[in-house]
Amino acid sequence: MNIPLNIDWQQILLHALNFVILVGGLYFLLYKPVKKFMAQREAHYRDMDEKAKQTLEEADRLKEDYQNQLKAIDTEISQKKAQAQQEVEQSVQQQLADARTQADKIVADAQKAADRAHEKMLTEAQKELTDLAVEATKKLLFKENGDAYDQFLKLAERGERHA
Amino acid sequence: MKARKIKLAVWICAVAILLVASLLVPAAEKTETVQEAMRDAVLHDTNRISLFGLKDVNPGLISAMTVTALLLVLAACIRIFVIPKFKYVPGKFQMLLEQAVGMFDGMAKSNSPGRSGFLGAYIFGAGAYIFVSTLFELLGLQATTTAGHMITLPAPLSDVNAAIAMGCLSYLAILAGGIAGNGFKGVGSTLKEFSLPISMSFRLFGALLSGLLVTELVYYYVNLSFVLPVIVGVLFTLLHALIQTYVLTMLVALYYGEVSEVHEKKEKKKKEKAAA
Numbered sequence: 009m010n011i012p013l014n015i016d017w018q019q020i021l022l023h024a025l026n027f028v029i030l031v032g033g034l035y036f037l038l039y040k041p042v043k044k045f046m047a048q049r050e051a052h053y054r055d056m057d058e059k060a061k062q063t064l065e066e067a068d069r070l071k072e073d074y075q076n077q078l079k080a081i082d083t084e085i086s087q088k089k090a091q092a093q094q095e096v097e098q099s100v101q102q103q104l105a106d107a108r109t110q111a112d113k114i115v116a117d118a119q120k121a122a123d124r125a126h127e128k129m130l131t132e133a134q135k136e137l138t139d140l141a142v143e144a145t146k147k148l149l150f151k152e153n154g155d156a157y158d159q160f161l162k163l164a165e166r167g168e169r170h171a
Numbered sequence: 172m173k174a175r176k177i178k179l180a181v182w183i184c185a186v187a188i189l190l191v192a193s194l195l196v197p198a199a200e201k202t203e204t205v206q207e208a209m210r211d212a213v214l215h216d217t218n219r220i221s222l223f224g225l226k227d228v229n230p231g232l233i234s235a236m237t238v239t240a241l242l243l244v245l246a247a248c249i250r251i252f253v254i255p256k257f258k259y260v261p262g263k264f265q266m267l268l269e270q271a272v273g274m275f276d277g278m279a280k281s282n283s284p285g286r287s288g289f290l291g292a293y294i295f296g297a298g299a300y301i302f303v304s305t306l307f308e309l310l311g312l313q314a315t316t317t318a319g320h321m322i323t324l325p326a327p328l329s330d331v332n333a334a335i336a337m338g339c340l341s342y343l344a345i346l347a348g349g350i351a352g353n354g355f356k357g358v359g360s361t362l363k364e365f366s367l368p369i370s371m372s373f374r375l376f377g378a379l380l381s382g383l384l385v386t387e388l389v390y391y392y393v394n395l396s397f398v399l400p401v402i403v404g405v406l407f408t409l410l411h412a413l414i415q416t417y418v419l420t421m422l423v424a425l426y427y428g429e430v431s432e433v434h435e436k437k438e439k440k441k442k443e444k445a446a447a
Contacts, residue, residue, distance in 0.1 A: 013331045014214040019232055022222075023327075023336035026232075030239040031296030037246035039295045041254045042272040049259050 190397075202320060205391045212387050213380060215330060218316040227317050231330025237312065238304045238327060271295075278420065282428030286351055290427050293344050294420040297337070301419055304328055305379065305412035308386070309404060328415075329379040331372075338372025341419065345426045352431030360430045371422060375415060382411050 203211070211217045215229035222228045249268070257265055275298055279291035308326040316322055327333045345367065349357025389395045389403050 014216050014229075015335065016229075016332055018226075019228055019330075019332040020336045020339070022228070022232055023235055023330075023333045024340055026235050026239050027296070027300060027336060027340060030242060030300055031293060033239075033243045034246055034296045034299055035292040037243070037250040038268070039272055039275075039292050041250060042268055043276060043291075045254065045257050046269060046273065052259065 193396075205388065208387055208391060209384055212325070212329070212383050213331075218318070218320060218322050220314050221317055229330045229332060230314060230316075230322060230324055231327045231333050233314055234307055234312075234324040235304065235327035235330075235333055237324065238300065238307050242299060242303055271299075275420065278424050282424040283348065283431050285433065286348060286427075286431050289351075290344075290348065290424060293341075294423055297341065297423065298416045298420045301328065301337075301375070302412045302416040305382075305415060306408060308383070309408055325383055326379050328375050329383040331376050331380075334376035334379070335368075335372045337375055337419070338368045338370075341371055341423045342368035344423060345430055348427040349430035352433055356434070357430050361426075364426060364430075367426065371419065375419060378411065378415050382407060 203217070207217070215231065218230060219227040220230050220233050222232065253264065253268075261269060272295065275295040276287070276291045279287035279294060283290050304327040307324070308329075310324075312324045313321050314324050328337065342361075345364075346358065346361040349361040351357070353360065385403055385407075389399055
């Protein structure tokens with residue numbers, strides 16, 4: 009049978025055989041190795057990505073830990089501050105109390121010293137008064153007999169000795 | 172400046188001399204008329220080539236075998252010398268290879284997500300074959316016919332037998348996808364598209380043959396051999412190669428994806444009934 013367009017079944021089969029060989033060859037020589045390499049690279053970058061994510065997660069976790077630690081430290085610091093403040097206040101109160109006690113003591117001592125001085129002054133004043141009284145008495149006595157000095161001078165002028 | 176002017180003058184002189192010479196020197200005596208040449212380009216009943224002394228075949232088969240050999244040698248060289256040196260940050264050639272493989276792999280995955288392995292390999296092979304074999308005619312490799320004439324080897328797919336083989340194999344690949352995906356039902360859905368092998372075969376044949384006939388016509392007449400071959404021979408062939416590669420691989424991927432898609436209607440109905 010004469011097939012139109014010079015179609016030849018044997019040549020069709022030869023073309024098919026040729027094409028199948030080509031497809032197989034290209035698959036094994038080019039398509040598969042290139043695809044394998046691309047998959048390998050994809051896996052490599054996926055691994056890198058996962059590792060980066062893990063590292064980021066780890067970093068986030070560490071950051072959170074440090075933040076918690078910082079918070080704890082801040083709390084501790086504020087507690088210590090409060091405690092120190094309290095201690096300072098107590099110390100101030102103590103020192104104030106001591107100062108007050110000391111001041112009271114000083115005041116008391118001063119009072120005592122003042123009292124003593126007062127006593128002394130009184131005693132001295134009394135003594136002075138006594139002396140003055142004696143002096144006055146003496147003066148009164150000498151007035152009656154003239155001034156002793158004048159008497160002395162008069163006696164001296166007369167060359168007499170005072171008895 | 173002076174040197175540039177001298178070069179330009181030399182070039183213009185060379186062009187003028189060659190133009191005059193090509194018009195004055197008589198062309199070689201033609202062994203066939205344009206009608207015979209074009210008829211032979213379609214039917215291949217005159218210029219046949221002996222296949223290793225076993226059988227006289229169309230020049231298209233020799234072209235196909237040459238293309239296959241070239242591609243396989245090139246692939247082997249790339250496999251041995253290039254692929255082992257692949258880097259994670261690719262160079263230009265590596266990028267080209269990865270782009271080619273990735274393009275067909277992506278086409279297979281997007282059209283048939285469940286069964287893209289075989290489809291990707293098939294359309295990669297088919298794409299490479301159609302693209303390279305269409306560009307093959309630009310090489311102008313010579314062969315001796317059984318009658319003793321020298322002819323230029325044509326694009327393999329301009330031979331109807333090659334186009335039929337490609338169409339039928341593509342149809343068989345689609346059928347295989349249907350069986351793998353849906354079993355007997357896949358055969359039915361593939362057989363519904365019975366016109367596919369014919370349409371795919373003759374689309375390829377028609378496209379490549381038209382290119383061949385235009386090229387034959389252009390080269391037959393000396394007067395058409397100026398400037399025009401650059402457009403017809405290079406640009407059209409290049410566009411042709413890209414378009415035919417894209418069309419056939421896309422069609423195969425689409426039909427393959429369609430027939431290999433798993434339908435779960437019955438199972439859903441059963442589940443719905445059970446739930447009711």
